[in-house]
Amino acid sequence: MKAIGLTVFGNPGTFEEIDVNLPDLKDNQVLVEVKASSINPGDEPLRTGEIFKSSVGGQWSEKLPIFLGSEVAGIIKAVGKKVTRFKVHDRVMGLAIHSGVYQDFVAVDEDHLTKFSENISYEIAGAAPTIALTAKQALFDHGNLLKGQRVLIQGGAGGVGHVAIQLAKNHGAYVITTARKNNYDFVKALGADEVYDYTEFDIADIIHEKVDLVIDTVMETSIIKNNGALGEVGKKSLSVIKDNGKYVSIVSFGLNSYPMKRNIDAHFFQSKPNHSDFEKIMNWIEMKELHIHIDKIFPLSPQGIEEAYIHSKKQPKKGRISVSKIQK
Incomplete structure (x- = not known):
């Protein structure tokens, strides 16, 4: 073949x-x-x-x-x-x-x-498969997102990000995301309640009411150079999380070795394929609950x-x- x-x-x-x-x-x-x-x-x-x-x-x-x-x-x-x-x-x-x-x-x-x-x-x-599985497991299996909670999704126009916005919104969360300005309409149509351009604004200066959960999908060059430690986007993300909140990264592969302050539960994960999750994902797509x-x-x-x-x-x-x- x-x-x-x-x-x-x-x-x-x-x-x-x-x-x-x-x-x-x-x-x-x-x-x-x-x-x-x-x-x-x-x-x-x-x-x-x-x-x-x-x-x-x-x-x-x-x-x-x-x-x-x-x-x-x-x-x-x-x-x-x-x-x-x-x-x-x-x-x-x-x-x-x-x-x-x-x-x-x-x-x-x-x-x-x-x-x-x-x-x-x-x-x-x-x-x-990868983007929907990752978004589902990040939000619910690792982030334990609850209805009514505030979630910040870094990189909302990307593969994982655009799925995560939809799943979080369908779950009843208040969704904040970051995207470039020319993708504002796109992420808002997916259900984002607030959207900011992280290349122009420091989210620590904009988001005044702290969030329960951050999902970070933004791969930065500094992450590779620093052995998987937090990049600048990740560091700024921590500043807007509530005490005892959660930070889930799919990019900072060395994150689990670094202690966090304010009892924030922060960790890196890789999605794990399984039939049950894939079945849910395809059902969401079939029912037009996920695009x-x-x-x-x-x-x-x-x-x-x-x-x-x-x-x-x-x-x-x-x-x-x-x-x-x-x-x-």
């Missing part, structure tokens, strides 16, 4: 079509024919190669090619012996962990998928993926960038 691999590190890097073997199917896995996926900002250090630089001489310590992408929407072509939820020809979406999905077929754990109806496009289903905004769709081809990564670096953008094999 064909797979699209990264063959040269860089910005955006070089992708090529490569012949690979059909993946072996474990008893708890299904074989999915890939129809659509998306561009994940979390792949950035993989794509550029920075994550593989050795400490000696700055040389590359990882052999190419490598295979990126984890979000998948497609059709089941085969099922493992112990699979009970799915059958051949089911339309499914979810996450293929550590395998890369820019290829013809991918083996995915049964618990990392859910079915979706023909009312939902492959592009929407392939754009939803996944796609900024642009590119072909799921070597050139298309390169162009999609170039587009992902541009501003302004909002929502998600999709890559698809479906001809429009």
Whole structure:
């Protein structure tokens, strides 16, 4: 089968079509024919190669090619012996962990998928898994958001941010968010009660009534340079949280090593895929309680993926960038 691999590190890097073997199917896995996926900002250090630089001489310590992408929407072509939820020809979406999905077929754990109806496009289903799962778990599993509470969502026009606004508002929270000015109308239409441009204003000077919870989705260069510690956005976020409030970051990966003041519960987390959460997410989409905004769709081809990564670096953008094999 064909797979699209990264063959040269860089910005955006070089992708090529490569012949690979059909993946072996474990008893708890299904074989999915890939129809659509998306561009994940979390792949950035993989794509550029920075994550593989050795400490000696700055040389590359990882052999190419490598295979990126984890979000998948497609059709089941085969099922493992112990699979009970799915059958051949089911339309499914979810996450293929550590395998890369820019290829013809991918083996995915049964618990990392859910079915979706023909009312939902492959592009929407392939754009939803990471951002919707992360927003759901950040708000409710880690943030314990309650009806009537005040929440600040940093980076409200992005993938996770634009989903988090909708979920928080649907839950009965008062939603404050940050976005660039040209995305104000977008985040307000999603349900934001207040919106500020964090590139122009210090939120500590604007938000006078402190919030119960902050969800931080803004990746800053300073976070990488400081071993995952809080960036400037994160530091300002802490100043507007109530005593005993919560700060949940999906970007400051070293945050859990730093003690917090005023008994603020602050931690970094990575979402954990599971069938139950994916089922909820697709039900919200089906019932039109959650809208996944796609900024642009590119072909799921070597050139298309390169162009999609170039587009992902541009501003302004909002929502998600999709890559698809479906001809429009």
